[in-house]
Amino acid sequence: MTSTVSTSREILPPGPFGSPNAGASASASASASFGHPQTGFSDVDEIELISVSWNQDYGCFAAGTSCGFRIYNCEPFKETFRRDLKSGGFRIVEMLFRCNILALVGAGDNSQYPPTKVIIWDDHQSRCIGEFAFRSDVRSVKLSRDRIVVVLEHKIYVYSFVDLKLLHQIETLANPRGLCCLSHHSSTSVLACPGLQRGQVRIEHFGLNMIKLINAHDSHIACFTLTLDGLLLATASTRGTLIRIFNTVDGTRLQEVRRGVDRAEIYSIALSPNVQWLAVASDKGTVHIFSLRVRVVGEDSSSSLSTPSQSTELLNHSSSFDTLISPSTGANPGSSLSFMRGVLPKYFSSEWSFAQFHIPEVTHFIAAFGSQNTVVIVGMDGSFYRCSFDPVHGGEMLQQEYVRFLKTVSRPRRSCN
Numbered sequence: 033m034t035s036t037v038s039t040s041r042e043i044l045p046p047g048p049f050g051s052p053n054a055g056a057s058a059s060a061s062a063s064a065s066f067g068h069p070q071t072g073f074s075d076v077d078e079i080e081l082i083s084v085s086w087n088q089d090y091g092c093f094a095a096g097t098s099c100g101f102r103i104y105n106c107e108p109f110k111e112t113f114r115r116d117l118k119s120g121g122f123r124i125v126e127m128l129f130r131c132n133i134l135a136l137v138g139a140g141d142n143s144q145y146p147p148t149k150v151i152i153w154d155d156h157q158s159r160c161i162g163e164f165a166f167r168s169d170v171r172s173v174k175l176s177r178d179r180i181v182v183v184l185e186h187k188i189y190v191y192s193f194v195d196l197k198l199l200h201q202i203e204t205l206a207n208p209r210g211l212c213c214l215s216h217h218s219s220t221s222v223l224a225c226p227g228l229q230r231g232q233v234r235i236e237h238f239g240l241n242m243i244k245l246i247n248a249h250d251s252h253i254a255c256f257t258l259t260l261d262g263l264l265l266a267t268a269s270t271r272g273t274l275i276r277i278f279n280t281v282d283g284t285r286l287q288e289v290r291r292g293v294d295r296a297e298i299y300s301i302a303l304s305p306n307v308q309w310l311a312v313a314s315d316k317g318t319v320h321i322f323s324l325r326v327r328v329v330g331e332d333s334s335s336s337l338s339t340p341s342q343s344t345e346l347l348n349h350s351s352s353f354d355t356l357i358s359p360s361t362g363a364n365p366g367s368s369l370s371f372m373r374g375v376l377p378k379y380f381s382s383e384w385s386f387a388q389f390h391i392p393e394v395t396h397f398i399a400a401f402g403s404q405n406t407v408v409i410v411g412m413d414g415s416f417y418r419c420s421f422d423p424v425h426g427g428e429m430l431q432q433e434y435v436r437f438l439k440t441v442s443r444p445r446r447s448c449n
Contacts, residue, residue: 080121081438082139084410087127088176088216089260090302090400093410094125095438098139101125102438106408109416109435115155119144128175132156135173135180150182152196162196164189172210181223183210188225202236203228211253215262222262222280226253233267235280246283248276255298259307264326266303266310272296274382275312277326289322290382300398308423311400311407312385317393319409320385321421321429387421389429406432414438 080098087093092112095102098121103113120142126135132155138145145151147169152162164182174181179199180191185207190200204226215222221238228234231249233256236242248256249269256267258280265278272295277287289310291298296314303310303324310322389407391397396412407429409417418433 079438081412081414082121082123083125084398084412085124085126086398086400088129090402090408092127092130094127094134096122096125096139097438098141101134101136103127104416104437106416106418107402109418109433109437111437113155117144123147124150124170124173126173126175128177133161133175135175137170137173150180152180164191164196170210171207172212174212174214176214176216176221178221179214181212181214183207183212183225188212188223190223200236200238202234204234205229205232205252209254211256213256213258215258215260217261220262222258224256224258224262224265224280231269233265233278235265235283237262237280244280244283246278246280248278249274255301257301257303259303260305264303264307266301268298268301268312270297272298272314275301275310275322277310277324286326287324288383290384291320292316299396300400302400304401309386309401313391313397313399313409315393315396317391319389319391319397319399319407319419319429321387321389321407321426322383323386323426386426387429388427389417389419389421389431391417 081095082098083096085094091107092103092105095104099118100114100116101122102111104110105112121139122136122142122145123139124135124137128134134153134155136145136151136153137149138147140147148166150164150170150173151160153159154161166182166184168184170182171185172183174183176193178193180193180196182189182191186204188202188204189198190202191197192199202225205228207226211226213224223236223238225234225236226232227245229247230252231247233246233248233253235244235246237244246265248267249271251269251271254268254270254272256265258265263280264286265280266275267278268275268291273291273293275289275291276285278285291312291314294316296316299313299315301310301312307326308324310324312320312322389409391409391411392413395415397409399407399409402408402418404420405423406418406420409419414437416433416435416437417431419429419431421429
């Protein structure tokens, strides 16, 4: 598999949406422009929601539609930006935090942007600042402040954000879901992706030139996520019954929780910034919250690694990882028959969810943590929920907000990241 890269002469530092980049003078060799937002589209027209995906801090989400894309802020909820086109829609819209840089991949019916090409778009300058062309469809794109990661079905390409030069190529097992995750901490650079064996996750610690292979499940991997610093990994398999938490440095399994007994498709996994909670959304129509028995020292995960030297020392000596993560008393309920562990089937000794929120089973949802013990949920039916949970007693979560941000008229597609 080969890729073709086209770039402008200068990649400028990204700024927030609506703020200018001073000194912008370079012209893109691969010129493409949305121009000004097209008129003639509205929520009463037939708009299909093709994809939804969080930005890196879960404070915003992007919606790819059949006629362009839209950006929404979560707290408070509002649409902050949109682009409508007549050439077609976007299957992938990847944000870079809250700045004006986006990675875009067209839907199959987009006459200008094919699904085999990644466009790096600067919306302030209204132009393409780089593009990557491939021979097969792009499954997903992930962005960090220094890297662009393009995921194909059997291969992952990692590029430098500064000059778009290819840094790494990673072979994977068949990956039609485009599973991949990046850390977003200044002191660590971690990538997680499927390995070459069923149920295996490959962890790349780029700063240390270290690879760790974690045999997470017996079945194929369906979903995973990293903490912001990349030191913890949460995984689920295609069975969808168990979620496991791993140390990405030495591969140790730290905790296992049970979503249920019946097979389910896991749509999303999220870890709270303070690593106290885990959220899981599935096709069973429930978002589950679990209490984690691992704790990161300090107020949040970022306080643990204040300098690159501390991070390097920590990751080079896995024994010191014990000082970063320690067991604590979990609040997840267990079976009343857990005392018969080893005699009854394993699920009788499992940790079950601490809090739950019920949503329609017919729609694909993704969930993430908001502020002050809240969870935000976005659905492929154009719905947005904010709900709160009791951090002491758990139980059924309370709905705090509901917004229908897009009136869709077509069937929802399975494209959540």
